[in-house]
Amino acid sequence: MTDSLLLIAPVGLPLLGAAVAVLLPHRPRVSEGWTGLVVALTALASIVLFVRSIDGTGPAIAVFGDWPRGIGVGFAARLPGTLLILVVALVATAAAIYARADIGDRRRRAGHDALMLALVGAVNGALLTTDLFNLYVWFELALVAALGLVTIDRRREQIGGAMRYAAFGMIAATAILAGIGLVYGATGTLDMATLAAILPARPPSVALAVAGALILGGFALKSGLAPLHVWLPASYAAAPLTVAAVFAALMTKMGFYALMLVIAGVFGAAAAQLLPVLALLAAATMLLCALAALAQTDMRRLIGYHVVAQVGYMAAGVSLGTAEGLAAATFYMMHSMIVQANLFLGIGAIRRASGSWDLKRAGGMIRSDRLFVALFAVPMLSLAGIPPLSGFWAKLFVLRAGIAAGMGWLSLVALVAALLTIISVASLWVETCWKSRPADRPPRDVPPAMLAGMAVLSAATLAIGLYPEPWWRVAELAAATLKGMGA
């Protein structure tokens, strides 16, 4: 009983918290405190769940309504889901701290807290569920919460961003639903473990091939793989900064987690023909988005393109089809969620100091705020892949797995894209920190809450970078779990 409660906690607590937060629209301070409390409790439950899923004492599975396993909808504490739940809790904590300075009373009255908690609950639900259709439901729930968050200020650009987000998100979800329907029609089950056991043994059929392609396409759209990425920088840039940071960490990675789970875990050997397609998508994403990032002068769009480019590296890992590739993708996902969220928080602080999202009007941070620059350097260098930060290890693992799997060309593309990323990061750094400030406006101070939020994520990046071995072992465990889902 307590095990089931523990499994439900990362989903139930935020959803319950959201229900209460809805009742507090006229009490922004209370709502803020309540959100902090709920996020802290969720983080606690996530840590316990993660630790127990690693040391083997974890609550394996809880099926709701006392159905036998394989029939009813259940939650399972398995890697890589529990690892990502831990990272979600970390990002949510940092966002809650940062929001004290970024999200004002007006946004809280508009329902920011309830929507944010609902988003965290929906993402955690997708990370824990064992049922394909339930996965689709969590995606739609997250989309609803995300649409509310994008449009929270009701500005024109936000309506435009939300329209793009809604149209692309609904088409992706419909493709996924069609794929799930075909899988159900062909096999008669939606339980992931059962599917993983029976799918590879089946003779290739048109229905399953179409289902695999639809699901791959839908999740590729959700996670922003090229050429389906154009909506993402526009939608993320329209959202309030804290929300954009949470989207960058949670939404694309949620799509990518589902892609990895379904293509590598559930379909497994049955999806081997799709992997070369995924490799091409990955290569195109890395190159195109790194190039596009070079051309941006709006900081939000610049980081938005980097968010997508990083998904390309993870897709490259999955497209190798080896356990090492999956482990590299898992490690990359963990690193990338933390770093991308931190980069968004960082440009929010720069905008607070300079008053603009425009790179041309930024500058001089190194003179005005040393502490901020120290905190911002960690995700910047990590994004560029400079040792010993987490991005270096993540890129190294992907490159090594690519060469080991005989896909040297993919590793070469990853290297070229990494070089482009370094150029982009260097120019962002020079523009915001080293360049002298345009004289028209005195710099404003960065609030301590913003720095505290960034410090949480920077500390995590440093910890992973300086001591990567346990995290790599967890990633290898996750890859083994994915490979052995049908066993």
Next chain:
Amino acid sequence: MTLIQALAAAAIVACALHMVLSRNLIRILLGLALLSTGINLMLFVAGGIASRQPPLIREGATVLEASADPLAQALILTAIVIGFALTVILAAIVLRGWRATRSLDARALGAVDQPADPDPVEPA
């Protein structure tokens, strides 16, 4: 019968995709609503429609014989509810967009692209 239903689902999805590609926001909205309808019909076909027997297991038996799969229909009910909710939210966004721009052209709803950005410092 299955073939007719499958073709109907395909036709609905084709119409929906055509409408989504339009620049008119209302057409996009209706197209997305139609898209979920088409997929629901496809799910319905996937669940088997050959029988009209209620999905009840006879006393003493352990398997369901000669009746449509009830799980597929439960999935459709869920999908209808979700599709409805998303259509309503999208309709609210379209309405908001129309009020902001007095236009139903998707191009009028600009996104954030390379603004010269003299925006107010903090919309708290």
